[in-house]
Amino acid sequence: MVVANEWKKSEHVDHYLALVDTVPHRAEGESVLLEQVPLAARRILDLGTGDGRLLDLVRADRPTSVAVAVDVSEPMLERARERFADQPVELLHHDLAEPLPDLGRFDSVVSSLAIHHLEDERKRSLYAEIFAGLKPGGVFANFEHVASPTARLHRRFYEAIGEPLEWEDPSDRLVDVETQLRWLREVGFEDVDCYWKWLEVALLVGVKP
Numbered sequence: 001m002v003v004a005n006e007w008k009k010s011e012h013v014d015h016y017l018a019l020v021d022t023v024p025h026r027a028e029g030e031s032v033l034l035e036q037v038p039l040a041a042r043r044i045l046d047l048g049t050g051d052g053r054l055l056d057l058v059r060a061d062r063p064t065s066v067a068v069a070v071d072v073s074e075p076m077l078e079r080a081r082e083r084f085a086d087q088p089v090e091l092l093h094h095d096l097a098e099p100l101p102d103l104g105r106f107d108s109v110v111s112s113l114a115i116h117h118l119e120d121e122r123k124r125s126l127y128a129e130i131f132a133g134l135k136p137g138g139v140f141a142n143f144e145h146v147a148s149p150t151a152r153l154h155r156r157f158y159e160a161i162g163e164p165l166e167w168e169d170p171s172d173r174l175v176d177v178e179t180q181l182r183w184l185r186e187v188g189f190e191d192v193d194c195y196w197k198w199l200e201v202a203l204l205v206g207v208k209p
Contacts, residue, residue, distance in 0.1 A: 049080055096114065
């Protein structure tokens with residue numbers, strides 16, 4: 001798979017981490033995500049954990065939680081291993097393009113800037129798998145790169161992050177917010193909404209009844 005192969009390269013990972021850390025308003029959006037994950041969440045799943053940045057933030061306010069984190073990139077997982085060396089976090093190598101293994105049930109599932117690399121049908125089936133893996137009342141919070149409604153806003157996003165449009169990641173499979181909210185509702189999530197958005201970065205949330 002082309003997407004997975006890119007993430008095997010340390011230079012690709014280094015470039016991504018340097019870029020993503022400078023995305024404007026990222027901390028603001030992450031703070032809204034943290035408000036949606038119950039403080040009592042005992043078991044958390046992080047899909048496409050990367051170097052573990054988001055999961056680290058989530059666990060900071062939930063120090064008794066345990067977590068499972070998956071990623072396709074071994075260079076990313078190595079960084080996450082360093083971050084979580086002394087914490088109850090199980091790190092698994094897994095390509096989200098394939099069905100999730102049986103990981104048990106979770107109080108919350110989070111993801112940050114990962115699912116947009118999947119083809120649309122796989123996004124939809126992954127949302128169903130997430131729903132099935134959540135306990136009743138469990139929360140899915142997806143901090144995601146989404147499609148702009150116009151080409152002008154798409155160009156504006158790349159200007160805002162300081163990247164030439166021609167450097168757009170060919171592995172991106174961006175989908176607009178409303179379509180993804182509909183997909184979440186179709187698999188059974190309630191209280192589905194976009195809880196925060198800045199240009200092409202959005203927080204999509206749903207709760208399992």
